Amino acid sequence: MNPPSMEKTTVEQISAPPMGEPAAVDVEYAWQGNNRVVLLENGEAYFPRVFEAMRQARTEILLETFIVFEDKVGNELQQVLIEAARRGVRVTVSFDGFGCGELSTGYLAALNEAGVHIQIFDPAPKHLGFRTNWFRRLHRKIVVVDGTIAFLGGINFSADHLADFGPEAKQDYSVEVQGPAVADIHHFALLQSGRPARAKYWWQRRRQRRSELAFSDHDGQVRLVYRDNGDHRTDIEEVYRQVLRSAQRRVVIANAYFFPGYRLLREIRNAARRGVEVRLILQGQPDMLVAKLAARMTYDYLLKSGVQIHEYCERPLHGKVALVDEDWCTVGSSNLDPLSLSMNLEANVLIRDRAFNRELFERLEDLSANHCKAMSPDKAPRGRVWHMTVGFLVFHFLRHFPAWAGWLPAHKPRLKAFIHPAGSDHHEPL
Template sequence: MKPEFLPGNRLTLLDSGREYFPALLAAIAAAEREIYLETYIFAADAVGEAVCAALCAAAARGVVVNVTVDGFGARNFPVDFQPRFAAAGVRALIYRPELGRFRLKRHRLRRLHRKLALIDGCIAFVGGINIVADDNAPPDMRPRYDYAVMVQGPVLADIHRAMRRMWEIVTWVNLRRRFRFTAVDHPRCAVAGTQAAAFLVGDNLRHRNSILNTYIEAIHGARREILIANAYFLPGLRFGRALYAAARRGVQVTVLLQGKTDHPLLRFATQALYGAALNAGIRIFEYEKSFMHAKVAVIDDDWATVGSSNIDPFSLLLAKEANIVVRDMRFAGELRAHLEAAIAAGARAMCPVDIQRQSWPRRLLRWASYGLVRLLVGIAGYGDRHWRAEDQVSQEPPPR
């Protein structure tokens, strides 16, 4: 299903937590009726404490506050925040809570990875930023580099519908009953600007391929430039073929990836694909200035996306994700300028000769990581019958 672009929105790009959290806290402080918040991580740091305090204060003045966190990403939540939320009247739920150390691993791969907030049905935040401080990382990886978008306008109706639906589902699973909905049933979605936007969700049921298909359609239509920044990048067959075809027809394809990572396995698996991509004319940069967590892209002059979805099998096949897709020259130009500045200030270009000079042990490590990622996806229940449609692309032969 193609995305439905709705006109009349006002979209504000937010660069990392330094811009995102002041805007989020201000919106929470101004809330009058209802707040929804979904996050993968809710950290017990300065940012987590500030957001917790703001949500509790909103509940104290009569705002209906609904918080949903992931049971694995926010496994500290039941101890650090849930008792305080309960005492303050904040309604908090956990998606797939951890049930002990020996819970089946396959369930840990199916996560609520969305990062969303909706206040009074009239302002929303969509992106890749968790409730965690930018400096909550090892010293050599600070500050975290990421993006979100503040949204106003008609597309809010779709965001409200998706967040309310998620709340209903998790409520039923956790408590076997439904909370009464007494706040915003029909959000105010009046025209707020001139930008066209579509809200996309990805999950492992009805909308498994929504984000993937939208990316591929935009790549097929690219005529001049494709610029992707993605923290965990392990594209499947259709995505890879689309990028290769774009490069062959003269489109400049640039991919910005992590140079410093919290998941070495995925990084090594991704590096197994570097040789083929570079030989196809795709430019690859690794961001080494700090920890890059962004999941964004710009295509040509007027297409852009910001969201939570990585381009890897865990996001595209297993997790619940959310992206905003924008058709607007000003927004696309602003995001492009941010990414080009990041590349200039903190990224290193990958070269074919660098790949060729790598030792055989290094190549073996890359391919072993690639194979292990594939195995993990199979364990999660998305083996050959699902992976075949999104198998990995690489023309580089495995080491012998």
């Protein structure tokens, strides 16, 4: 279905008054067993599965995403959501005001007229032709259908996640989850959308910080972790640091935007120093040059400690995945850079499943062996006085950035409900 108008949206003119900040979720979700988890690599695997699940939806679709483009993927998403809403499925979508800021009024209005509940996270007008709402983005990519199947990862609804897009097509990963863990993802997505969710009992509300060191005798265990600007500012980073300290044999991290803080860099270095095989797969053909330049600032520090670094050079790497030993994995939306670790709203799933770990390892092994360039200490940017000086300053900036980020003057991002400019009343106040 083509949108009725290609006029560009000005969200602040066609939205209801602010509904407030996304709901705080003061709970750390526990490990849930007996789940089925499927790795979905790139849009070729992800889009057919998520669209089919939406087409089979009977009661509810919850969707959060950073980017939707009006291309063949975005238009198919629009059509699938319209069809679901028209057959009586309650559809609630949350679009980021920066990543989805170029969607036309017609695209959004067609969804709204069909009964889709649309909300925009932190919309803002352009100033002198440029967007200014760069920071504190809704960066999560979550879909939950009927409370029984969930999708979570790094893939946006855009055609640049498909190989036929060309040299700029992204390499990325997501997961499909079915089982008890979906209830936690559903609960989280409901609260974030402003919808009421069943209250947790007091023993469920209590913070449930479970050790990542604990060995699991059962596969199919999944746990949701997230980052917000409230009580869970460092949860994802802390999980990474904890599993790195516990690693015994191997660590593989594939991450698009790699510029972590000092403490995480130190845990990566320390794991390699004690004999763990640590491999990083990073961008060699970046979609943003600054990402490659920033990552390379860390190479000398890591390579001289025995960390293996491989740059993926075939197309832009957009993945946010990692595995430790033969049991533990994570897939999600969080990069290992200051924006994801200190500002954006992010969500990952942690997975304890040997078969899933083995499959992810084999995919990343093929990627690093056949499609990457291995970096060596002599190739690392080093040796010049100016570079050593810049490296020193950047390194210590990384060390202190998370604390400094909290001092930055910042508005509190808001959710705004989209209402058809003609006055459609399909939206119910949340």
